[in-house]
Structure formats: C-alpha cells, structure tokens
Amino acid sequence: MESEDTKKTQEMKTDLNLLLECLKYQMDNAFSQKEALVTIHSICQQNSNASVYFREIGGLMFVKNLAKSSEHSMVKEAALYTLGAIAEKNVYCQQTLCTSELFEDLTWFLSNDSNINLRRMSVYVILVLVSNNRTGQTLVRETGCITVLSRLFRTVISKHELDLSDKNVFQSYQLWSSVCSTLCVCVNNPQNDENQMFCCSLFPHANEWLKNCMTPEIIRPICSFIGLTLANNTYVQKYFVSVGGLDILSQVLMQLESDSHETLSSAKLAVVVTKTVDACIADNPTFGIVLSKYHIVSKLLALLLHESLDSGEKFSIMLTLGHCTEDCAEKLSLSLGEYPFDENETQQLKDINVKENNLxxxxxxxxxxxxxxxxxxxxxxxxxxxxxxxxxxxxxxxxxxxxxxxxxxxxxIGQGSKAEDEDKSHSRQLQSYKSYGVMSKACTNxxxxxxxxxxxxxxxxxxxxxxxxxxxxxxxxxxxxxxxxxxxxxxxxxxxxxxxxxxxxxxx
CATH class of the missing domain: 1.10.287 (Helix Hairpins)
Incomplete structure (x- = not known):
C-alpha cells in the first residue's frame, strides 16, 4: 500500500513538471496553454499535496505572471481560475499569492473593458484571497480593489430590469452575485470594522434593490450583504436605520409573510429577511420601536405557524421575536387589537396567547x-x-x-473441672429461669x-x-x-x- 501511494505521488510530480514545461514552451499556442492549466487545476483538486509541490517548483508564480502577461483572454481566464482553485485548496498558496501586486493586477482587470468572464475570474480570486484572511481584507481596501467592487455592485445590472432568461443579463447577474459574495467576506470573515464602515455607503443602493425587485435572486444576496456588514457594529447599525433600511426590511417582510400563505418560497424568503432584521436590532433593542409601526411581532407569530418551516428556521424567528419585544412598545398581548386580521389569523393568535398562558x-x-x-x-x-x-x-x-x-x-476455660461438675444443675437452672421469664429481670443486676x-x-x-x-x-x-x-x-x-x-x- 505504501509503495502504491509513493508511486502515485511520483506520478503526480512528473505530471506537474511536464505541464509546467508545456506552459513555458507553448507561449504561442493559447489553446495548449489553456488545456494545460485546466489539467493542473484538476490534479490539484484531486491531491492535497499537489498544490504544495506545484508551488515548490515555481509553478504558482509562473501562472500568476502568465495571467498578467498573456495576450489571450482565454489563457488569462484559465490562469486566474487555476490560481483561485490552488489558493482555495492550500492556505500556504493563499499566503504566497496575497500580495499588493496581485490585488493591483486584479483591480486593473475589473476596471478596464475586460470581458465578463475575465472579470468573474478576477472576482473569484479576490474572494479566495480575502476569505478567512485578515491580511487579504487589508490589501483589498488599501489597493482600492474594494472601491471597484463597490462600483460593480451598483452598476453591473439594472434595478428595474432583471430578465434572467436573457443570456447576457444572466451572465451579468452571475458577476453581480459574485461581487456580493466577495464584499461579504471583505466585511465579515473575520469581522473587519474598517471594511464595514466603507461598505455601509452601499446601503441606500441595497434598499433600492429590495424595494424594486422582490425576487429570491436579489433578496438573498442583498440580505447576506446587509446582515454581515452591520453585524456586531453599532455605528453601522445606526446608519442603516437612519437611511430607512429597517423600514424597508419591515415592508419586505410584511409582503413576504402575506405571500407565504400561497407560496412556500415566500415563507423561506421571509425567514432570510427575518435574520437580517435580527442582525440589525440584536445590539440595539430600542430599534424595535421602528418595527412596531409595521406590527412585525404579529407577522412573525403568524410566520411561526407555517408548517413548511424547519426547526432551525423557527428558532431564528423566535430569536428575532425575543429581540423585538425586549425594548419595544408593541407587546404580544396588544397585537390582536392593534392590527386587523381575518378570522383564521385571529384564532391562530388567540391560540398562541392561550399556549403562552399555559406555558x-x-x-x-x-x-x-x-x-x-x-x-x-x-x-x-x-x-x-x-x-x-x-x-x-x-x-x-x-x-x-x-x-x-x-x-x-x-x-x-479457667474454671476447669468445677464448671463441668456443675454444668447440669446450672443448665437446668438457666432453663428454668428462661422458661418463667426470670432471665431478663435477673440480668438487671x-x-x-x-x-x-x-x-x-x-x-x-x-x-x-x-x-x-x-x-x-x-x-x-x-x-x-x-x-x-x-x-x-x-x-x-x-x-x-x-x-x-x-x-x-x-x-x-
């Protein structure tokens, strides 16, 4: 078994050396280079030691330079894709690539009129370099890369026309979705206060998205971005409320809860919005007063009764309910009188009140x-x-x-023969005492x-x-x-x- 593993390792090293030579000596053949890069990516995905060895023989830096110097777009895309996959697989490779030079190159790819696939690959590499890496979070800000990402967030797709059945629109949406994911790891993975402060400038634009396009393809990435940007940051939370973000979330939640009676996806999506609301008010219970205007407690209670939700989703709702009512003028006992419900909703809320009293x-x-x-x-x-x-x-x-x-x-034993001579008479005497109950009295003396x-x-x-x-x-x-x-x-x-x-x- 050991010899077989050794043989496979040796074969892997031989293959990587040959592929690296192919990259070096096929500079005029873009197709061959692309195929070699795809093969290198495949080997590194299958063997955890392959990324380390490829870095040791200088392959990682060669591919990085190839991504910058090649005149062929397909080679650039394949090189970036290979770099991202290797860095994602091995933390040492991630640290090797995490340099100001590479971030500046990636920023250049995003800023110029590059095709959409090249920009997607560039965003992918940024995401991998920043994820779980505070150094990467710092470099993405200091090199201005996060500024370009913010611009893409605002401009890649239209807020009013989102026809994903159109191929071009769908490709633009994929780029926008990747930008959202990258901004999420920039602000919180680990949490980075400075990047949170920078990205909160995008809240007004995010609010516009929520108001104009209530689809899962928009609400899920937007809510993830908002939730991670304001998480555990009271200043950013206050800013979000000040620009009407909590009001917008409340309105979206009301609409989704109403739609949940007809469609399962609306109930699931309402839970996503609920988690974002909770991230906003968890550290500032006084924000609950904003929610009282929209009777969010009643809406959450009604949503809690939805049979399609799993235990984890219901737990998220209950957690939000706790934060909503912690310092909020809206109380559960007043919900029925403050908001008009139909007969079924009223009966459901009455049942909840009865259960609360019983509990x-x-x-x-x-x-x-x-x-x-x-x-x-x-x-x-x-x-x-x-x-x-x-x-x-x-x-x-x-x-x-x-x-x-x-x-x-x-x-x-010391009494000797004397005891033997008197044995019978004393035995009869003891028997007599025992028979007439004298024994216990005699023993009192x-x-x-x-x-x-x-x-x-x-x-x-x-x-x-x-x-x-x-x-x-x-x-x-x-x-x-x-x-x-x-x-x-x-x-x-x-x-x-x-x-x-x-x-x-x-x-x-």
Missing part, C-alpha cells in the same frame, strides 16, 4: 418541582450520613460482642449477671452469643433493606421529577 403556569409548576427535587436531594444526603453512622455503630457493637465472647470463653455468666457452661455461652449475632444480623439486614427501598423510591421520584421539569423548560 407560564407549567413553568411555575416546574419551578415548584425543582424546589422539591432540591429538598429531596438534601434529605437523601442527610440520610446517607445517618446510614453511614448507623453502620459504624453496628460494626462497633459486633466488635464489642465478639470481644465479650472471647473474654467469657477464656474465663470459662450487674453482680448477679456476672455471677451467672461465670458459672455458665461455655457451650451455652457460645450458643447464646450465636443467637445474639443472628438477631443483630437480621436487624441490620432489615434496616439496610428499608433504607435501600426508601432510597430507591426517592431516586425514582427525583428522576421522574427532573424529566417533567426539563420537558416544561424546553416547551417554554
């Missing part, structure tokens, strides 16, 4: 159960301590009895008890000691059994109580 009552009971659980746990701990103390006492008693028996047995024990037969003493041990053992076993049964009952009750509490808590 409150269940939550109160769950707290009581939790309090009882804690009390039972404390009592169980105390009984554990008492049981351990009892067991220690029993052990001490057993040791004491055994020592007493040994002492008595030693004394009886210490001196008499000692005399009686000294004159007793060792066999009887041993038998009596055995009977005492049996009695103590039975008492101890009975006590332990009772403790075990009581502990088992408490554990079962505690387990059941915990299950009820957890169920109520998550239903809440």
């Amino acid at each position: 409150e009552e269940h939550w109160r009971k769950a707290k009581e159960i939790l309090h009882r659980i804690e009390q039972l746990e404390r009592e169980r701990n105390e009984e554990e301590i008492q049981r351990e103390s009892y067991q220690d006492t029993i052990s001490s008693m057993n040791i004491s009895i055994q020592n007493t028996w040994k002492h008595l047995h030693a004394d009886q 210490d001196d008499q008890m000692k005399t009686l024990l000294k004159s007793a037969n060792p066999v009887h003493a041993c038998y009596r000691e055995s009977e005492q041990n049996k009695t103590l053992y039975k008492a101890k076993s009975s006590c332990n059994q009772n403790l075990h049964e009581e502990t088992t009952f408490e554990k079962n009750f505690v387990s059941q109580s915990r299950s009820i509490y957890i169920m109520f808590r998550y239903n809440k």
